[in-house]
Amino acid sequence: MPMFKDLQPAPPDSILGLTEAFLKDTRQEKINLSVGIYQDARGATPTLATVQEAERRLLEKAPSKSYLPISGLGEYAVGVQGLLFGDEHEIVLAGRASTAQTPGGTAALRAAADTINRLHPTTKVWISQPTWPNHPSIFTAAGLKVEIYPYFDADNNRLALEAMLNTLEKLPPGNVVLLHGGCHNPTGVDPTPEQWRQIADVIHARNLFPLVDFAYQGFGEGIREDTVGILTLCRLGQEAMICSSFSKNFGLYGERVGALTLVAADRPSAEAAMSHVKACIRANYSNPPAHGARIVSTILSDEALRRQWEQEVADMRDRINGMRRKFVETMAQVGSQRDWSFIERQRGMFSFSGLTPVDVDQLRSEHAIYIVGNGRINVAGMTEANLPTLCRAIASVTEK
Numbered sequence: 001m002p003m004f005k006d007l008q009p010a011p012p013d014s015i016l017g018l019t020e021a022f023l024k025d026t027r028q029e030k031i032n033l034s035v036g037i038y039q040d041a042r043g044a045t046p047t048l049a050t051v052q053e054a055e056r057r058l059l060e061k062a063p064s065k066s067y068l069p070i071s072g073l074g075e076y077a078v079g080v081q082g083l084l085f086g087d088e089h090e091i092v093l094a095g096r097a098s099t100a101q102t103p104g105g106t107a108a109l110r111a112a113a114d115t116i117n118r119l120h121p122t123t124k125v126w127i128s129q130p131t132w133p134n135h136p137s138i139f140t141a142a143g144l145k146v147e148i149y150p151y152f153d154a155d156n157n158r159l160a161l162e163a164m165l166n167t168l169e170k171l172p173p174g175n176v177v178l179l180h181g182g183c184h185n186p187t188g189v190d191p192t193p194e195q196w197r198q199i200a201d202v203i204h205a206r207n208l209f210p211l212v213d214f215a216y217q218g219f220g221e222g223i224r225e226d227t228v229g230i231l232t233l234c235r236l237g238q239e240a241m242i243c244s245s246f247s248k249n250f251g252l253y254g255e256r257v258g259a260l261t262l263v264a265a266d267r268p269s270a271e272a273a274m275s276h277v278k279a280c281i282r283a284n285y286s287n288p289p290a291h292g293a294r295i296v297s298t299i300l301s302d303e304a305l306r307r308q309w310e311q312e313v314a315d316m317r318d319r320i321n322g323m324r325r326k327f328v329e330t331m332a333q334v335g336s337q338r339d340w341s342f343i344e345r346q347r348g349m350f351s352f353s354g355l356t357p358v359d360v361d362q363l364r365s366e367h368a369i370y371i372v373g374n375g376r377i378n379v380a381g382m383t384e385a386n387l388p389t390l391c392r393a394i395a396s397v398t399e400k
């Protein structure tokens with residue numbers, strides 16, 4: 001029986017497919033607010049100065065290109081745990097955390113999914129409604145059953161906390177709850193510290209397992225401030241897994257730099273759990289790529305470079321929040337009657353704009369503006385230059 005003959009093509013990726021269409025579009029004033037990459041005030045995605053400096057140092061050192069261990073570089077793991085918990089946190093000092101370097105946040109999620117499937121194959125994974133479209137794909141591909149919990153109150157553009165907690169309160173013990181550590185993709189709506197406490201209370205009381213996707217550390221309120229969710233969840237005795245991505249906050253998209261950190265009740269449990277993570281990784285990509293992790297380690301372990309990097313992250317965050325403010329102002333200036341102020345309250349690279357699939361189609365066909373069908377916009381794709389065109393177009397399709 002042939003493998004490929006007469007096959008129908010798989011549907012294109014909902015987000016990356018849009019960028020392909022954008023690149024083919026020949027209209028001059030086209031705007032791409034679909035794909036999740038940071039862009040500066042000129043619409044470029046430059047390499048951070050700290051990354052360039054780290055690369056210069058690495059070139060001089062010319063480290064060996066031999067394989068890394070399955071779980072990656074040891075000094076990288078130390079840096080990741082410092083970013084997540086702080087160097088002196090009890091979790092770190094007690095050895096309750098163990099970190100594997102992974103090719104991006106996606107591979108961290110897949111390694112987490114494979115490990116859950118290996119240890120508890122009948123466990124369900126609960127994901128927020130809505131969420132990053134790759135979440136259900138990753139967990140389903142790993143053989144796990146995926147269910148959804150309510151997250152977004154679309155009428156009021158805020159967290160649907162009560163509905164979320166009501167669902168979590170009914171879950172059987174051991175079920176996995178996937179949470180966005182901050183800068184929720186696609187909504188831009190995060191729990192407040194008090195809401196995190198309520199979520200953590202239910203997770204703890206119901207013996208649920210929190211799995212945190214942390215792809216935007218530093219893009220919300222600050223590098224340290226953005227750990228409030230993780231630190232609230234990882235209270236004494238609570239097990240967890242955290243999937244870090246350094247694609248956005250180090251601008252290392254194509255280098256594939258991420259990490260899976262597990263938190264266990266004690267050091268022996270953490271070590272045993274990591275041995276299972278490593279078995280999953282070995283059967284998947286064997287061991288992670290070295291270059292990006294060496295860049296991150298170089299920056300995190302040098303005090304001056306680290307300070308400079310923190311400033312670079314702050315600059316990206318401030319630009320995005322500045323564009324949020326200007327978007328709301330410009331929508332009012334072009335005469336929109338809608339209240340767009342929620343855009344300013346949302347955090348991270350994305351906002352759920354409230355644009356309907358019909359609005360999105362019209363923006364693309366009539367104005368060469370590319371937005372994901374669910375109305376998610378990449379705020380980092382906005383610039384001073386494209387904002388007037390963008391806002392006039394959005395007003396024209398929404399004020400019909």
Ligand SMILES: Cc1ncc(COP(=O)(O)O)c(C=O)c1O
Nearest residue numbers: 036104105106132185215245247
């Ligand atoms: C919520 C979320 N998780 C994970 C990822 C994956 O990041 P990476 O490119 O590092 O695999 C992304 C990237 O867009 C994301 O938005």
